[in-house]
Amino acid sequence: MNSIKFLYAAYIATWLIHGFYLSSLVRRYNRLRQQKKELGE
Amino acid sequence: MKRAFPILAILTALLLAYAFHEAIWVAPMERTMGDVQRIFYYHVPSAWTAFLLFFVNLIASVTYLIRRNAKADAIAVVSAEVGVVFCTVVLVTGPIWARPVWGIWWTWDIRLTTTLVLWLIYVSYLVLRRFSDSSQTPKLAAVLAIFGALDVPLVYFSIWFFRTQHPQPVIGGGGSIDPRMLHVLLLNWLAFSCFALLVCWGRYRLELLERAVEEAQSLESLVGDNRLGVKRPGERSIPLKTKLPLDKNPSRTGTQ
Numbered sequence: 374m375n376s377i378k379f380l381y382a383a384y385i386a387t388w389l390i391h392g393f394y395l396s397s398l399v400r401r402y403n404r405l406r407q408q409k410k411e412l413g414e
Numbered sequence: 415m416k417r418a419f420p421i422l423a424i425l426t427a428l429l430l431a432y433a434f435h436e437a438i439w440v441a442p443m444e445r446t447m448g449d450v451q452r453i454f455y456y457h458v459p460s461a462w463t464a465f466l467l468f469f470v471n472l473i474a475s476v477t478y479l480i481r482r483n484a485k486a487d488a489i490a491v492v493s494a495e496v497g498v499v500f501c502t503v504v505l506v507t508g509p510i511w512a513r514p515v516w517g518i519w520w521t522w523d524i525r526l527t528t529t530l531v532l533w534l535i536y537v538s539y540l541v542l543r544r545f546s547d548s549s550q551t552p553k554l555a556a557v558l559a560i561f562g563a564l565d566v567p568l569v570y571f572s573i574w575f576f577r578t579q580h581p582q583p584v585i586g587g588g589g590s591i592d593p594r595m596l597h598v599l600l601l602n603w604l605a606f607s608c609f610a611l612l613v614c615w616g617r618y619r620l621e622l623l624e625r626a627v628e629e630a631q632s633l634e635s636l637v638g639d640n641r642l643g644v645k646r647p648g649e650r651s652i653p654l655k656t657k658l659p660l661d662k663n664p665s666r667t668g669t670q
Contacts, residue, residue: 376447376448376449376450376514377449377450379450379453379510379511379513379514380449380450380452380453382510383453383456383457383506383507383510383511384434384453384456386503386506386507386510387456387460387503387506387507390499390502390503390506391499391503391609394499394613395613398613398616398617398620401620401624402620402623405620405623405624405627406623408627408631409623409626409627409630412627412630412631412634
């Protein structure tokens with residue numbers, strides 16, 4: 374049983390999920406800052 | 415507070431790196447499963463963190479229903495969203511562990527099924543928050559959150575009361591664990607809890623910003639209507655001195 378591949382897969386999947394979520398937060402933050410800037414002009 | 419965020423971010427990154435090192439290289443190898451058992455150091459802390467966040471969501475939802483407090487509502491949204499992310503990690507890492515150990519990716523076992531139902535309830539909560547514009551949405555979402563929270567003890571205690579393929583709990587409930595493994599497990603839980611706190615903090619600030627922008631946009635549209643002279647019968651004019659919450663340029667207001 375080559376279980377090490379599954380171990381790597383689980384750890385990589387965990388950080389891919391967190392990374393995807395964090396990048397979506399950054400995109401939302403940048404969009405809101407842009408909207409805020411436009412409202413302030 | 416602005417300085418505390420990067421400091422906490424650095425400390426959390428260091429703690430996560432240390433916990434990863436302990437999980438991969440320091441924790442003893444389990445005899446029957448081998449290295450694949452180390453998935454447990456990400457799977458279990460993610461589940462505990464998700465449960466904790468859903469509990470915070472429950473408290474915030476009840477507070478909102480009692481006091482109609484906007485901050486409690488914001489905390490409820492944030493904790494549910496971050497909780498769903500951690501629950502997703504649980505649902506992804508579980509089958510990756512099950513494939514080499516059980517020989518199957520998934521089975522409709524009570525623990526697995528109730529966890530999937532929990533995830534679906536909170537995803538529906540977020541869909542409701544995202545796509546409903548009604549003023550009743552926070553109230554409806556708070557009620558849904560209370561029903562969702564009822565599934566959390568069912569998930570946790572399912573392996574105590576039902577025959578299941580899922581391993582027994584490592585703390586209480588008849589399971590046992592090597593003290594060195596327990597140390598690494600608790601260390602990873604601490605690291606993931608700090609990470610969840612950090613993400614919630616950032617997401618909370620984002621939620622407040624989102625609400626402020628929405629409020630400013632609705633005010634701007636009302637002021638815009640006023641400038642164009644659009645007035646419904648019986649409607650009072652909006653004073654032009656109305657200042658937008660995000661308007662940094664005071665010279666702009668009251669100039670027409």
